[in-house]
Amino acid sequence: MFKTFKYILLFVFAPTLWAQQGYEYPFQDPSLDTEERIDNLLSVMTLDEKIKALSTNPSIPRLGVKGTGHVEGLHGLALGGPAGWEGRNREVQVTTTFPQAYGLGETWDRELIQKVAAAEGLEARYAFQKYNHGGLVVRAPNADLARDPRWGRTEESYGEDAFLAGELTVAFVKGLQGNDSNYWQTASLMKHFLANSNEDGRTYTSSDFDERLWREYYALPFKKGILEGGSRAYMAAYNKVNGIPATVHPMLKKITVNEWGQNGIICTDGGAFKLLLSDHKYYEDKYLGAAAVIKAGINQFLDEYTEAVYGAIANGYLSEADIDEVIRGNYRVMLKLGMLDPAENNLFTKIGTGKDTIDPWTTEQHKQLSLEATRKSIVLLKNDPKQNLLPLNKNRIKTLAVIGSRADEVLLDWYSGTPPYRVTPLEGIKNKIGEDVEILTAENNADGKAAEIAAKADVAIVLVGNHPTCNAGWADCPVPSEGKESVDRQSLILEYEDLIKIVHQANPNTAVVLISSFPYAINWTEENIPAIVHMTQNSQELGNGLADVLFGDYNPAGRLTQTWVKSITDLPPLMDYNIRNGRTYMYFEGEPLYAFGHGLSYTDFRYEGVEVDKNTLQEGETATVKVKIWNTGKMDGEEVVQLYVKHLDSSVERPIKELKGFRRVPVPAGKTVTVDLPLKAEDLTYWNVHTQQFELEEGKIEIQVGGASDMVSKTKIISIQK
């Protein structure tokens, strides 16, 4: 398609190109080196223009520089939704909407996530170029770690593990940015650097932890996003890190810029500049504050800053050269997006600019992708083998009770766009079973209705879970177990568990579908209900994906990305950022309700063997761990093969085990497949605070392979040599 366009466009534009006979300014010349072009651009910009360029849109109308601003898009482009991302005085633009980021994480599927992000990036380009709506800097993914299930923004994350979150961050970044060698489809702007995983008090609290955790845990997903994914944009967090607000923390320049080569956009969070003074009370006045923010490496403000910057210059706190230094990053990103180049050089400029373009959110391809992501995000938490309630056999059910407040709705979260349509669970089930099965519904047990219909039905399905925006205004979550941006959860108890009890009492053939943004301590449900499924809200295909799983047209293989604890008292205090104090599967010594990596299938897998191609692993090397898996059952399925490492001879404190490899693979019924998992020596290093570098340690490690962190099937010991 692009090729044809290219020829047509060349033909159309060719005369103008000739007429132009070169460029007015060297910065317009794509044949020049990026830094040369930016040198020239800065040399012709006025100070006012430079200060304007510190916003999220570095356009310079006088020079014909058309920049681009930001859009949201944690799980699909947002040009609408509950937060009104369409923008002031703009119509809502519907866009393809995928499961919440937490659900995307539960797919454990890099390729899928890359496809989802690629589709989102395409829609962003399309909306921007066809409808002049939105922007090309996409504020996604959220690379923060959900170290505690009470964190209000758990829904935005890929879970508690740095390796998993890092790998999925890389996949999302790659998807958004595309794989053209010269240009990006869109720029991925990762949020929020770093250790931003408490909401209550986030504008003044400090996330405190040691240097090793900084290097090995909190920073890892960002580092991977930059070095492996190619992201050159991120947002600094609201919180302090070890006493210094992230917005002005030396880590921005010292590590992300100087060590990792981040050379693009570093922005504040929304209103963070103001909060630096009002909440952190970190500077005496806004002029000192503005100077510090820019000198720290920030080049985009997400609130009013101009007066403060002029004042900083006037007071001599800040020079024009300081501004030059940072805004170069904005233009590096603009150049990667092709904003300063002739359109014909950049294939992405063809998106949405042809005559007969079709809105991508209307295509079957994007609908199917949303369905695929939804199916893959579903985690089968329990399916009692003695009852085998799931999958349901539609030919054997005459009456089905569908119960619960989440049964006939698809809820949107704060960073969601507006989907073109939403298939609710009830609609999905109806689509699946047709007319032959009678469906009885009840939202709750008012008038005893839930119990009454459950007793009449062959099988009852209870659909419950949190409301992603708490069905309330900003910073308000009336239900203690609910949370969202700006509100942490006060409870892990599922208030709906009593409804589950009532339905189960009326009919033991009850399945529970927990649609939630985070874990719940559903201990009673786990103990008593034969089948439990977890998924997140927000997908336009929620109901179809769920029905596919409930009725066995898709064999679930999603996995948990967090440790689900049995009680809130199993968690250290929320503000304890030292995860070694019993937090996450890496350091939690108690018995979880569900372990990190847990998720069942309708078939059974057996790990037949694990082989490592090296008995010793040396610096710079990568070992291949070959895992043979046999689907012993009668149904095709997918297994998420997980590789954990336990250090046996380490001189420093190491986790009980840590994820260092994973792959989601299809295994046909009765067949055996061999999965190759790379294990990099680099991933076994630790941060030596004395030498200030990552170091490999001599000694033995145990490689553990299995289907969950608590389901290690095979182990192998190898040696590490320096």
Added chain:
Amino acid sequence: MLQKIFNSQKYVVIMLLLVTTLVSAQNPSNSALTSAASVAEAGMSESRLDKIDQMLKEAIAEKEIPGAVALIAKDGKIVYHKSFGTANAEGSELQKDDIFRIASQTKAITSTAVMMLWEEGKFRLDDPISKYIPEFKDPQVIETFNEKDSTYTTKPAGKEITIRQLLTHTSGLGYGRIDSDEKIRKIYAKAGIVDLFTTDNVSIEENVKKLAELPLYAMPGEEWHYSEGLDVLGYFVEKISGQAFDHFLKERIFEPLGMDDTQFYISEEDEDRLVAVQHKKNGEWQNFPITFYDPDYPFKGAKEFFSGGAGLTSTAEDYARFLQLYLNGGELNGNRILSRTTVDLILKNHAKELFGDPNKDHGLAFSVLNEEGARTGGLGSEGTFDWGGYFNTQYFADPEEDVIGIILKQTQGDTGDETGWKFRQMVMASISD
């Protein structure tokens, strides 16, 4: 299975009461081993078989056994398949398709797997095992043993262990925990050898390689000594076939023969069908406690140890299918597993006079009744092969009469049980063709 169709044990009982003719629970289209239309037609005496009921009921009444499943097949037809007594100390009624730990009855299945690979020309029976598992090279034999600290000295055996020796317990290897020799028990225990059953995450590869480093009880080929030879061969099958041992058995033997209830580790779904191991304490049946193994090993723990000598769990009917394969000359359900000539070979004597039983020869993992044995009486015709299992299970198959007898119990310790020999004698005495 009836139980699966109705999903309630009650129905099975009602069916048994209603149906006077013995009904096999299996799906006939799936098996060559079908129920006989009538016992008499199959050449067995119904009134004589009734006496087996009596005998077993008496043994239960006398507290010699808590319960038993017995199966008799004649000419490829099941003529008797009944359960008696209880499945556990809680008093659950034993069902005829309940699952038993068949322990050493695993050996014949492992041997069959070995011989399938032999038929493919993968090795010769007198090849040294070290050719395939190098850890066995240059075996040592115990010379002196220090009781105090279980240390020992060895001398080189000067010859290699062969595959035939492993199949006939003449390799010089021992049997750890249940070995008749105290030295071996101690040396194996000290080395951490897993015998028989475990809930630990141990692979047969690790265990066999460890075993290969230990001294032999006797010179290879010079003594019969019950051993972990078949455990070694379980790993040997993995090495030769490139498949995990349980996978090989499922794909190459259990699935073709329709042995759907035979496996090392049972699924949670079938946990309730596993018969408890019981022992007698103060005259009462009790569930056997955890000793050097956990009796719940078939569904508890790591489920990674595939013991070719003792690991399988199965049902009477599944095992009957396996035995019928041999009576049919290596084929069942239209699936040929072994050639007739290989079956003949397996049932020949491979241990010279080393087995030491005047009545029995040692085939490839079966004991085979010789002429003298046939004359003893009550054991079957010459060529009848048999073995049993650690938890009190017995079987025999008489190729001349085309008769199979299987009696499964799950007990430990001396309970005064004599149903094993009685059953066999009475089955032979029920033939009326």
